[in-house]
């Protein structure tokens with residue numbers, strides 16, 4: 001008999017799961033708290049500008065290709081590769097590093113600071129490559145039925161990688177490269193996981209392989225939100241409806257089975273199967289009222305950065321600024337120690353600037369630029385008061401103007417700021433943590449909130465805080481893993 005599925009959340013995880021299931025013949029409906037789809041992959045249109053509000057690039061593009069193949073569709077958006085991948089500038093240093101995938105071009109950037117960079121980098125990337133290929137199918141693209149099952153799967157990983165488990169990201173990079181500039185730049189990718197290189201496991205140096213060797217970084221023609229618009233169109237073809245402005249607050253269950261979800265207007269929603277795309281830890285605590293996911297227990301877990309994001313429309317062009325740019329300070333170690341816990345780090349902020357209109361001219365009026373700035377900040381546990389948001393943003397704008405040699409303040413015609421409070425309230429993210437639960441060894445794989453419910457046999461989870469983790473390709477893998485679970489559940493009935 002055809003089964004009905006209700007998905008809570010129209011983030012990438014919810015949409016991808018909906019399409020996979022609809023293609024398999026399930027009757028699917030999505031409920032979304034906000035007035036438009038996408039979750040963290042969202043869009044703001046304001047004052048003639050278009051801004052991607054969250055992700056500005058993705059890696060592992062083959063996960064999108066595989067997703068389209070699984071769903072038997074042509075990928076409903078076009079993406080293109082970025083070169084340079086990004087640029088990096090340190091405070092007080094006029095040099096800008098251009099991070100190319102091409103190893104010779106890359107090595108030329110470091111010729112003054114790191115002797116034999118090319119040889120060292122190739123050795124580092126070879127190790128990252130083996131880490132990637134030896135773990136991705138065994139530990140990342142797999143469901144785990146228990147901690148024991150997780151342990152058994154991990155035992156299949158080549159033991160040659162064991163020492164890596166005892167190092168952090170920074171230590172691993174430092175084994176191969178010695179100059180401060182090179183180690184800091186290669187360690188930046190740890191921030192993409194929402195933590196610092198000092199508290200991210202060396203296992204994640206496999207990401208250096210994905211960025212520099214395996215695949216690279218990609219942007220979407222017309223902006224990242226085209227991913228969401230494309231998926232919503234595909235869902236329409238499959239008669240999947242999305243009900244907006246509807247937030248699930250409560251539930252009814254009977255005999256280990258979820259019978260209904262209840263929204264803010266007390267309306268009941270029923271289906272055979274439920275998939276939660278809302279944060280897997282937060283939903284268990286706030287809606288299912290599980291003690292082990294109470295606010296106090298969640299506060300004790302390790303969470304990724306709170307993002308301070310700034311969307312600026314400026315009435316001039318910035319030819320000297322590339323697509324993706326990192327502006328770092330001159331106190332990396334001290335900064336990393338403070339950034340997620342102490343508002344002091346904001347006195348000398350490190351930040352990222354993306355010029356969306358560089359490759360997507362439709363996102364800004366003629367002779368104007370649409371800028372997106374992300375500054376990692378402490379989450380609401382450590383900085384609950386954001387009344388100083390404008391001051392902090394002004395200091396970032398001033399610093400950026402100094403670095404690029406152009407005062408952009410008088411050019412700003414559109415300015416929007418999201419603090420961790422906004423991220424929390426918009427998407428139900430714990431204390432405004434932007435990327436969800438962090439990827440500590442005790443919060444990944446078999447230790448991460450499961451993609452099936454502990455009590456209700458017909459409830460499953462997809463997205464950044466369940467397996468395998470955060471970021472667009474990981475969320476696509478998550479949608480595949482949860483569908484495997486659902487198929488198994490239905491097959492056993």
Ligand SMILES: Cc1cc2nc3c(=O)[nH]c(=O)nc-3n(C[C@H](O)[C@H](O)[C@H](O)COP(=O)(O)OP(=O)(O)OC[C@H]3O[C@@H](n4cnc5c(N)ncnc54)[C@H](O)[C@@H]3O)c2cc1C
Nearest residue numbers: 009011012013033039040055056248278434463464471472
């Ligand atoms: C500032 C920022 C920059 C990022 N940059 C990148 C990047 O460049 N590249 C990259 O790969 N990743 C990036 N990420 C991470 C990426 O955005 C996420 O990992 C991914 O989008 C998470 O998707 P999801 O489907 O798991 O969750 P979400 O996108 O959060 O979707 C969950 C949905 O559920 C809805 N919801 C929540 N609770 C309820 C409820 N009770 N009832 C109904 N609906 C509910 C929410 O409104 C939301 O729409 C970034 C994230 C942030 C915040």
